[in-house]
Amino acid sequence: MLNFDMHLPTRIIFGKDTQKEIGSLIKPYTKKALLHYGGNSIKKSGLYNQVVSSLKENNIEFVELGGVVPNPRLSMAEEGAELCKKEGVDLILAVGGGSVIDSAKAIAIGACNDDIWKFYEEGGEIKAALPVATILTIPAAGSESSPHTVITNEEKQIKKGYGSNYLKPVISIVNPELFFTLPKNQIANGVADMMSHIFERYFTNTTDTDLTDGLCETTLKTIMKNALIVSQNPENYDAWCQVGFGGTIAHNDILGLGRAQDWACHDMEHELSAIYDIAHGAGLAILTPAWMQYVYKTNINMFVQFAVNVMGVEGSYRAPDAIVTEGISRLREFYKKMGLPATLTEIGIEESKFELMAKKATGEAYGKEHSIGGLKKLNWQDVQEIYKLAK
Amino acid sequence: MLNFDMHLPTRIIFGKDTQKEIGSLIKPYTKKALLHYGGNSIKKSGLYNQVVSSLKENNIEFVELGGVVPNPRLSMAEEGAELCKKEGVDLILAVGGGSVIDSAKAIAIGACNDDIWKFYEEGGEIKAALPVATILTIPAAGSESSPHTVITNEEKQIKKGYGSNYLKPVISIVNPELFFTLPKNQIANGVADMMSHIFERYFTNTTDTDLTDGLCETTLKTIMKNALIVSQNPENYDAWCQVGFGGTIAHNDILGLGRAQDWACHDMEHELSAIYDIAHGAGLAILTPAWMQYVYKTNINMFVQFAVNVMGVEGSYRAPDAIVTEGISRLREFYKKMGLPATLTEIGIEESKFELMAKKATGEAYGKEHSIGGLKKLNWQDVQEIYKLAK
Numbered sequence: 198m199l200n201f202d203m204h205l206p207t208r209i210i211f212g213k214d215t216q217k218e219i220g221s222l223i224k225p226y227t228k229k230a231l232l233h234y235g236g237n238s239i240k241k242s243g244l245y246n247q248v249v250s251s252l253k254e255n256n257i258e259f260v261e262l263g264g265v266v267p268n269p270r271l272s273m274a275e276e277g278a279e280l281c282k283k284e285g286v287d288l289i290l291a292v293g294g295g296s297v298i299d300s301a302k303a304i305a306i307g308a309c310n311d312d313i314w315k316f317y318e319e320g321g322e323i324k325a326a327l328p329v330a331t332i333l334t335i336p337a338a339g340s341e342s343s344p345h346t347v348i349t350n351e352e353k354q355i356k357k358g359y360g361s362n363y364l365k366p367v368i369s370i371v372n373p374e375l376f377f378t379l380p381k382n383q384i385a386n387g388v389a390d391m392m393s394h395i396f397e398r399y400f401t402n403t404t405d406t407d408l409t410d411g412l413c414e415t416t417l418k419t420i421m422k423n424a425l426i427v428s429q430n431p432e433n434y435d436a437w438c439q440v441g442f443g444g445t446i447a448h449n450d451i452l453g454l455g456r457a458q459d460w461a462c463h464d465m466e467h468e469l470s471a472i473y474d475i476a477h478g479a480g481l482a483i484l485t486p487a488w489m490q491y492v493y494k495t496n497i498n499m500f501v502q503f504a505v506n507v508m509g510v511e512g513s514y515r516a517p518d519a520i521v522t523e524g525i526s527r528l529r530e531f532y533k534k535m536g537l538p539a540t541l542t543e544i545g546i547e548e549s550k551f552e553l554m555a556k557k558a559t560g561e562a563y564g565k566e567h568s569i570g571g572l573k574k575l576n577w578q579d580v581q582e583i584y585k586l587a588k
Numbered sequence: 589m590l591n592f593d594m595h596l597p598t599r600i601i602f603g604k605d606t607q608k609e610i611g612s613l614i615k616p617y618t619k620k621a622l623l624h625y626g627g628n629s630i631k632k633s634g635l636y637n638q639v640v641s642s643l644k645e646n647n648i649e650f651v652e653l654g655g656v657v658p659n660p661r662l663s664m665a666e667e668g669a670e671l672c673k674k675e676g677v678d679l680i681l682a683v684g685g686g687s688v689i690d691s692a693k694a695i696a697i698g699a700c701n702d703d704i705w706k707f708y709e710e711g712g713e714i715k716a717a718l719p720v721a722t723i724l725t726i727p728a729a730g731s732e733s734s735p736h737t738v739i740t741n742e743e744k745q746i747k748k749g750y751g752s753n754y755l756k757p758v759i760s761i762v763n764p765e766l767f768f769t770l771p772k773n774q775i776a777n778g779v780a781d782m783m784s785h786i787f788e789r790y791f792t793n794t795t796d797t798d799l800t801d802g803l804c805e806t807t808l809k810t811i812m813k814n815a816l817i818v819s820q821n822p823e824n825y826d827a828w829c830q831v832g833f834g835g836t837i838a839h840n841d842i843l844g845l846g847r848a849q850d851w852a853c854h855d856m857e858h859e860l861s862a863i864y865d866i867a868h869g870a871g872l873a874i875l876t877p878a879w880m881q882y883v884y885k886t887n888i889n890m891f892v893q894f895a896v897n898v899m900g901v902e903g904s905y906r907a908p909d910a911i912v913t914e915g916i917s918r919l920r921e922f923y924k925k926m927g928l929p930a931t932l933t934e935i936g937i938e939e940s941k942f943e944l945m946a947k948k949a950t951g952e953a954y955g956k957e958h959s960i961g962g963l964k965k966l967n968w969q970d971v972q973e974i975y976k977l978a979k
Contacts, residue, residue: 198603198826198829198830198833199603200601200602200603200604200606201600201602201603202599202600202601202602203599203600203602204599204600205596205597206596206597208593208594208595209592209593209594209595210591210592210593211591211592211593211594211845211846212589212590212591212592212846213591215591404826405826405827405829405830407810407813407814407830408806408807408810408829408830408833408834408837411806411807411809411810412803412806412807414806415799415802415803415805415806416799416802416803418802419798419799419802422798423798435589435795435796436796438589438796438799438846439589439796439798439799442589442799442845442846443799446799446842451837451842454602454833455602455603455829455833
């Protein structure tokens with residue numbers, strides 16, 4: 198096991214009616230907030246009014262910026278940062294899913310730094326950001342307690358992630374009742390995303406990781422079991438509790454402590470959703486089994502463990518390839534039951550694009566070639582092969 | 589599942605050589621620290637010198653208070669609090685196991701409040717405490733990231749716990765290499781304590797808790813598997829990583845989120861170690877199987893789940909009592925392999941004391957009778973029966 202530094206400062210307020218407490222919860226941090234959200238759904242559902250009432254009851258001034266879209270745009274983050282500076286905003290309250298929260302984090306950077314995109318493009322440490330609080334409406338990205346944000350630069354057609362401890366939200370409200378109205382495809386995309394956050398940490402060459410192995414495996418199994426329930430019965434509160442809490446645990450990094458991590462699937466997926474504007478989760482559901490198929494021989498015992506402990510495969514350990522293949526097959530079957538796409542063709546991405554996508558995913562296209570992935574290091578030719586397996 | 593409020597602000601720095609960073613890690617919090625520790629073992633091992641060097645390198649002044657004993661005493665906490673006030677100390681650095689850390693927390697209360705014992709005796713909220721940092725030398729109590737502290741009032745012969753968010757350490761160093769020199773009985777006591785922290789959360793009547801059920805079960809299994817390894821090979825770093833990290837996870841409350849908790853075994857055990865000065869873990873190992881035997885019919889399915897998922901019992905679910913009995917028997921067997929005592933008689937506690945102990949555990953002896961336990965509420969007669977089962 199590797200050394201690690203665990204710091205989970207985000208306070209998670211979980212359960213029924215908790216969104217009504219938002220005003221009193223953020224009051225210690227703010228006099229004037231930016232209320233940031235996506236489309237009209239939070240107005241239709243009544244959530245918007247609940248939030249506004251709670252802010253007013255607690256004498257918290259606020260300005261608004263709505264209209265965040267999936268794969269959130271740099272241009273809106275820049276607009277939000279300007280607004281914060283002009284209005285003297287001291288906290289961003291994100292009400293929405295991962296896109297809204299990621300956009301809020303980009304605004305939080307921009308309000309305290311000159312250039313937002315520079316950090317996504319070049320890395321480097323921010324020295325300050327406004328505090329972010331969240332009310333989660335889609336369990337998926339784990340952004341409600343992670344240090345991460347992903348933004349799309351629409352001019353350059355590049356989707357990039359950035360992370361900093363300054364971007365861990367101070368408070369996040371997770372009320373599974375707010376998930377009851379999600380459409381089936383959004384549930385599926387969210388589940389595929391949170392599962393991938395675990396896979397990226399789980400598949401590792403680091404040895405002697407019993408505890409986090411077990412934590413990853415039980416969280417994956419719980420999410421999968423309960424995802425099938427909420428997909429059929431989206432108003433099942435208790436099943437949503439498991440999925441919702443699972444999505445937070447999946448990405449607050451407890452499950453990845455002391456392990457070398459992978460993240461190749463996320464890197465490969467960003468090329469899909471940056472250009473084609475498909476859902477991140479759908480892209481991950483397509484790529485993950487193909488990635489497993491391509492890399493498993495690098496560490497076959499890790500994949501046998503996955504097949505047995507997570508996918509419940511039984512069989513002869515003298516035929517480990519068969520166990521792994523069955524495990525991958527069951528994972529595909531699960532994604533299919535959730536209604537997720539299985540191939541790049543289905544979502545309209547043609548083979549002629551694969552080479553450029555692979556070169557962009559590995560930086561080759563920008564003259565900054567680097568391998569991606571931890572378990573097996575992948576160059577652009579490897580990535581192209583994986584796209585082909587996912588064709 | 590119940591609503592919950594999760595807040596884990598303690599930064600855990602885990603792994604090899606991490607204790608050498610203590611000075612730079614606590615520097616943002618302190619100009620003058622109280623270095624608090626137990627006996628001479630940290631001087632013999634060289635840890636004391638490493639800590640002092642790191643403090644000096646970072647120009648952190650410090651005063652010292654050593655000599656904390658197991659089941660730490662109120663009188664020393666009072667002495668420490670006076671010292672902090674006199675010397676203008678602004679942080680307590682606890683170097684030791686749970687006793688030292690619990691004592692440090694009591695000092696942290698006393699440095700900012702008039703009366704320490706009042707809070708342990710009567711509850712009530714503290715409004716301030718000095719920050720506590722820790723270097724853990726015995727994995728057991730989980731005090732390195734919990735809000736809890738347990739102190740013995742030696743005049744009154746009462747052991748009492750207290751908890752507050754102000755008492756969650758700001759930083760804790762967990763380096764499994766520091767555990768290599770622990771004697772076998774101390775390893776066993778620590779393991780029994782951390783297992784009990786999970787049992788107290790795991791055994792519940794709250795339903796629909798798939799995720800935390802699974803997290804509890806895998807953490808228990810990992811601790812038990814690796815505890816047997818370190819008990820035989822106390823210099824096995826990787827096995828210690830699982831036990832050490834497991835002990836932290838066991839008590840930072842992730843495993844108990846959204847669940848009604850029990851804590852009867854801890855309440856019953858405090859009567860043992862307050863008076864007889866036996867190790868807390870040894871007392872828990874004696875009482876836990878007896879408690880299980882006494883209460884399991886209240887929620888037999890919960891105990892079947894324990895026997896099957898944690899203790900690996902297979903058998904006919906049409907004979908659930910047999911499954912539970914086998915699960916409890918395997919737990920006793922595990923404690924025995926670890927070298928822990930199995931009966932109150934073995935540790936010199938006679939049956940004639942049981943009634944008074946039971947009346948003290950339930951407050952009856954002080955005219956403040958209350959039931960203890962969550963899964964099954966126990967009055968003093970119930971507690972007496974459990975002591976008899978543990979005879």
